[in-house]
Amino acid sequence: MSKKGLLIGLVVLVVAIAAYFAWSKLKGEGLPSGFASSNGRIEAVEIDISTKTAGRLQDILVREGDFVKAGQVLAQMDTAQLEARKRQAEAQFRRAKIAIDTANSLVAQREAEKTSALAIVEQRKAQLDSASKTYARSKQLLTGNAVSQQIVDDSEAAEQSARATLASAQASLAASDAAINAAKAQIVDAEAAVDAAQADIESIETDIADATLKSPRDGRVQYRIAQPGEVLSAGGRVLNLVDLGDVYMTFFLPTAEAGRTSMGSDVRLILDAAPQYTIPAKVSFVADVAQFTPKTVETEEERQKLTFRVRAQIPQELLQKYIQYVKTGLPGMAYVRLDPQAAWPENLERNLVK
Template identity: 60%
Template sequence: IKAIFVREGDFVTAGQVVAQMDTDVLQAQIREAEARLRQAEVDIAVARSRLKQRESEKTAAEALVAQRQAELTAARKRSMRTTALVTEGAASQQEADDDRARMQSYQAAVSAARAQVAASEAAIVTARSEVLGAQSAAEGARATIEKIQADLTDSDLKAPRDGRVQYLVAQPGEVVGAGGRVLNMVDLSDVYMTFFLPTLQAGRLAMGSEVRLVLDAAPQYVIPAHVSYLADVAQFTPKTVETASEREKLMFRVKAQIPADLLRKYIVHVKTGLPGIAYVRVNQQLPWPAHLQLQKLP
């Protein structure tokens, strides 16, 4: 942990940076990844240049094949004419042999040119593989950079919602493992009071029923709430109670939830753990007594 920016009891808002982790190692890693990316981009440029060179060599080799093929065609025709003239006695045998040798030379030249084309095609395949390899290296470096940048973003610990810092779990300079806790926050948008009712009263209560809360710390204010939870089993009682009189003594846990809009309005004043009294009406037709009537809060 590099720094903690809040203290116990501070109110924080959603998105507020509450602590920062040390990022020296991550900064070194991202510099290394950026260097790999730059090298990969250079390799891509070199590989593409080499590919263009190989493609040019292939084009030149194909042109040479065409040239040698034309020369071979001309030499073949000349050899055929000379052979015919030898038969007629219009040319010497030496001339026919020379033309035949020249034709064979051009045949060899055509074969050599075609071999050069094949070599150029193989070189192009290799050059394309080099381009793909360099591009893959660049993509890998970019992915590494994105991952490290995400880790750097996560190194700033932000409050997930509005709330109050209850206590610090760790201190600056301490090492926290993955998933470790740095501080404890209380979600002030989800505040309720837990109380207990006997069997008879709990059975008459419905989910969503109105509740009035009076806190010991502020007895002059009546806080509206509603029933958000009714336990389906008795609390702190034997699992099996045989007699009706004993069953009437069972206590059921109830939660009275304070409206979220009211909490948002007074959120900086909201505290947890305060004791108080919860009032419910088992008969919803009866009005609230005067001292539990809602008044405008300051």
């Protein structure tokens, strides 16, 4: 055998031995019973910051990647039209208030007219009573020829005239009652107009307040979806935030392992971007319906299996401590402890993030 052939043989032997030891090491570090593993990705709750009403986007005050606090102003919609509508509603409110005052004055006027009409009715009643008595006496005197027929006729005409005058006064009194009721109805209408204008003002003020888009919670700006100057419809998306207080890894387990996974089970996460660190987590969700593993799972063989979706939640206090390093979309491995009594393998206890 030549020296060249011997050298090649030695190289092949060394590679084979190295491969064997590597395989042996990997096998030795395989998961013991009581544990399951699967690959997944870091995810977080996403929040769309959207407009409540249609309008023009005036300004965006944050950039992609910025950390924001709950209540922080993120963007501002143009409120010129809303301000104009508010001024119009305020003018209607003032007109309605004036209408109430006018209607109250009218009621007072109509009540004064009613008082006068009552006095006239009483006066007309007295006149009718006097005319009726005069007519009765005239008829008695006529039987004794003490008065002429002309006097009787005149007293009868006077009595009929007094009766007609009383009827007219009573009609005027009824008309004054109707006028009072109409004036009071105007007060009710004016008060309703005041309430409507006030409600319109409050609604517009709410829209103006909603035109200032604020962050509903602490998080990070992920995307700027719209740009200043764009006209957006009601519900138009402006920004997308990630809630960094609600971060988890979603992964999939086969039926046998998912059936042994309980809420609150301990999980260890190792990310491809930082394999030297182990992140503690706990199971916060196990799907109750099996599904085919999604395409994001690396191997075709795994994608053909029916599995259950599992979510491992990272503790909020840990997220707050390392918030600058939290990123979504990172792939990694999740290791679930199925048996609470099982001890974690050494490689999953090293460099545990605390």
